[in-house]
Amino acid sequence: MTFVNHYPKAARLVKANFIVAFVALAIGGFFGLIQALHRTDVFRGFVSSVEYYDVLTGHGVLLALVFTTFFITGLYQWGVTRTMEREPENTTFSWSWFVMMVVGTVMTATAILAGLVPGSGMSAAVLYTFYPPLQGHPLFYIGLALLVVGSWMAGGDWFWSYRKWRANNPDARIPLQTYMVIFTWLMWYICSLGVALEVVVLLIPWSLGIVQKIDPLLPRTLFWFFGHAVVYFWLLPAYFVWYSILPKLSGGRLFSDPLTRVVFIFFLLLSTPIGYHHQYADPGISLVYKMWALIMTLVILLPSLMTAFTVISSMEHGARQRGGSGYFAWMGALPWGRPAFVGCALAGIMFAAGGFSGMINASLNIDMLVHNTAWIPGHFHLTVGTATALTFMAITYWLLPQLTGKELKFKGLALAQPYTWFIGMTLMSNALHRQGLAGVPRRVSEPEYAGISYDVPFGTMAEMNWQVAIGGITLFVALIFFLVVVGGTFWAGAPATNVDDTIPPPLSGPEHSPKVLDNLKLWVGVAVALVLIAYSLPLAEMVMDGLFSPGAFPAPV
Amino acid sequence: MSTPESAAPGKASGPEAPSEGSKEISLDEFEPYGTLAVTGSYFVLLLVLYALLYFVEFATHAPHIID
Numbered sequence: 001m002t003f004v005n006h007y008p009k010a011a012r013l014v015k016a017n018f019i020v021a022f023v024a025l026a027i028g029g030f031f032g033l034i035q036a037l038h039r040t041d042v043f044r045g046f047v048s049s050v051e052y053y054d055v056l057t058g059h060g061v062l063l064a065l066v067f068t069t070f071f072i073t074g075l076y077q078w079g080v081t082r083t084m085e086r087e088p089e090n091t092t093f094s095w096s097w098f099v100m101m102v103v104g105t106v107m108t109a110t111a112i113l114a115g116l117v118p119g120s121g122m123s124a125a126v127l128y129t130f131y132p133p134l135q136g137h138p139l140f141y142i143g144l145a146l147l148v149v150g151s152w153m154a155g156g157d158w159f160w161s162y163r164k165w166r167a168n169n170p171d172a173r174i175p176l177q178t179y180m181v182i183f184t185w186l187m188w189y190i191c192s193l194g195v196a197l198e199v200v201v202l203l204i205p206w207s208l209g210i211v212q213k214i215d216p217l218l219p220r221t222l223f224w225f226f227g228h229a230v231v232y233f234w235l236l237p238a239y240f241v242w243y244s245i246l247p248k249l250s251g252g253r254l255f256s257d258p259l260t261r262v263v264f265i266f267f268l269l270l271s272t273p274i275g276y277h278h279q280y281a282d283p284g285i286s287l288v289y290k291m292w293a294l295i296m297t298l299v300i301l302l303p304s305l306m307t308a309f310t311v312i313s314s315m316e317h318g319a320r321q322r323g324g325s326g327y328f329a330w331m332g333a334l335p336w337g338r339p340a341f342v343g344c345a346l347a348g349i350m351f352a353a354g355g356f357s358g359m360i361n362a363s364l365n366i367d368m369l370v371h372n373t374a375w376i377p378g379h380f381h382l383t384v385g386t387a388t389a390l391t392f393m394a395i396t397y398w399l400l401p402q403l404t405g406k407e408l409k410f411k412g413l414a415l416a417q418p419y420t421w422f423i424g425m426t427l428m429s430n431a432l433h434r435q436g437l438a439g440v441p442r443r444v445s446e447p448e449y450a451g452i453s454y455d456v457p458f459g460t461m462a463e464m465n466w467q468v469a470i471g472g473i474t475l476f477v478a479l480i481f482f483l484v485v486v487g488g489t490f491w492a493g494a495p496a497t498n499v500d501d502t503i504p505p506p507l508s509g510p511e512h513s514p515k516v517l518d519n520l521k522l523w524v525g526v527a528v529a530l531v532l533i534a535y536s537l538p539l540a541e542m543v544m545d546g547l548f549s550p551g552a553f554p555a556p557v
Numbered sequence: 558m559s560t561p562e563s564a565a566p567g568k569a570s571g572p573e574a575p576s577e578g579s580k581e582i583s584l585d586e587f588e589p590y591g592t593l594a595v596t597g598s599y600f601v602l603l604l605v606l607y608a609l610l611y612f613v614e615f616a617t618h619a620p621h622i623i624d
């Protein structure tokens with residue numbers, strides 16, 4: 001008896017979300033392979049150098065927006081159901097948010113992929129940041145809006161369950177997994193308001209031709225109002241896995257429940273007000289706000305370090321229970337033969353490396369060295385591309401038997417997969433970082449220019465290109481491994497007899513921590529106040545001269 | 558069986574994970590000095606890499622007011 005037996009309705013919903021996520025991952029990953037080969041001039045036969053931008057848009061949207069969102073809604077549905085111990089309140093409502101997200105995704109994907117079909121008259125090569133004056137087909141924006149609204153409804157579904165649970169448990173502490181879900185979604189409601197306003201009020205009317213011109217700065221600012229918090233929207237679900245499941249996979253228990261709550265509060269409060277650190281190079285934003293963003297970004301290092309401490313100590317607890325000892329030798333006692341553990345642990349190591357390049361990005365002055373270079377995709381393939389993506393793939397190995405009642409198929413492949421991904425990403429990411437230092441731009445299909453040779457600080461250009469290409473191929477192979485394991489389990493997994501699905505209580509539980517940690521109204525209030533401080537003046541200034549002016553005409557697409 | 562992980566500590570089925578025939582370590586017995594070693598080393602590495610990037614890459618390549 002496991003999740004699928006206790007909660008068959010929820011299990012079906014979770015599986016549906018996962019399937020959409022994995023389809024997006026498969027297509028987006030294939031596009032990644034094309035990019036890695038094309039940029040480096042290893043192979044330019046898949047698409048033309050103009051179509052490259054349709055592919056790149058597809059890669060960014062399908063992976064960073066679609067794969068993540070669907071996996072997260074599936075994962076969180078699982079977490080809410082098992083800790084609230086209730087099926088979704090109303091099946092029709094649950095499926096309606098899922099269908100809305102799917103319809104939105106299909107619309108957006110159609111607009112993007114049509115760009116690869118000659119004569120379709122439709123395209124949306126605006127990249128996943130869709131900055132105007134780049135303009136895409138209206139379907140692109142409308143689909144994205146539906147995806148976001150669907151995700152809001154998913155959150156509503158979980159709050160509904162939470163309220164029902166609260167009515168039966170007036171004095172209980174919020175169970176940790178639901179707590180993490182609630183705080184992620186509170187942050188999501190606040191930040192996605194920015195992108196929703198951008199898309200609905202500015203971009204959709206403009207792409208439909210109702211207005212002719214667009215102010216480039218206001219939509220960008222609204223985008224980044226959302227854009228830093230969205231990285232935590234990708235990351236907090238990985239933290240959800242690292243805090244609540246990884247300790248158990250390591251053979252131990254979560255070190256501290258209260259510390260976990262404090263970390264999630266920090267992210268709710270600080271994620272949105274620091275969006276300006278993505279606009280360091282934008283004229284039109286005062287240096288004062290850029291400095292504020294810099295300082296707040298350093299403050300947000302604190303919950304990240306607390307996370308490192310809590311997660312590593314929980315793993316150490318597991319290792320010591322398994323007989324490990326020493327300052328560093330205990331790591332050898334961790335279960336390096338279990339796919340789910342290995343994926344999460346390697347994802348965590350890559351995330352630590354991403355922490356370094358992130359600190360460079362956050363530094364207002366040094367950022368100018370790497371701004372818009374290959375360093376940036378080098379950085380975020382460590383964070384969203386591995387810390388998040390590899391954690392999601394790894395935890396799928398542990399969740400699938402609970403969701404399907406079947407044994408994981410191809411366990412050897414499943415174990416090889418995270419190691420393969422890790423090797424591929426080490427190759428690709430280090431080379432992208434170094435190319436960035438040499439000045440190689442990102443988002444360029446042919447980054448070689450007549451008469452310009454890059455000043456390469458470490459290594460050679462040819463060697464770095466080969467690392468990107470071989471790394472990309474290796475990553476794609478790892479992705480195939482993953483899809484084979486998942487597909488094999490779905491279609492040919494043997495019935496599972498004894499599914500491993502329990503999570504032991506934390507070493508230090510919530511009972512002695514102050515109740516104020518669970519005071520949702522208070523923390524939302526503080527978060528909104530911080531957002532108002534950070535954004536009201538600059539946004540007011542941008543709006544005052546008229547929503548669509550100073551205007552620019554659409555750039556030729 | 559799914560167990561709410563934090564609703565009622567003690568009531569839960571107990572830490573079953575360390576099944577590999579090993580000991581159980583309580584909060585009081587647990588001294589995470591391995592974690593301190595790992596996070597400490599990481600912190601030092603961060604500082605070294607940051608200094609390297611700042612002085613070697615940034616300071617030598619950035620445009621200077623003087624020249």
Ligand code: HEM
Binds near residue numbers: 030
């Ligand atoms: C098969 C594995 C992957 C490969 C080979 C790959 C390769 C690449 C390359 C070479 C670029 C840079 C393109 C350019 O700037 O011209 C890129 C961009 C990007 N990748 Fe990946 N990637 C992979 C997986 C992922 C994953 C799992 C995610 C996120 C979940 C992701 C998210 C992104 C994003 C957001 C961009 C930026 C797109 C843009 O600049 O608009 N990638 N990828």
Ligand SMILES: [Cu+2]
Binds near residue numbers: 227228231277278
């Ligand atoms: Cu950011």
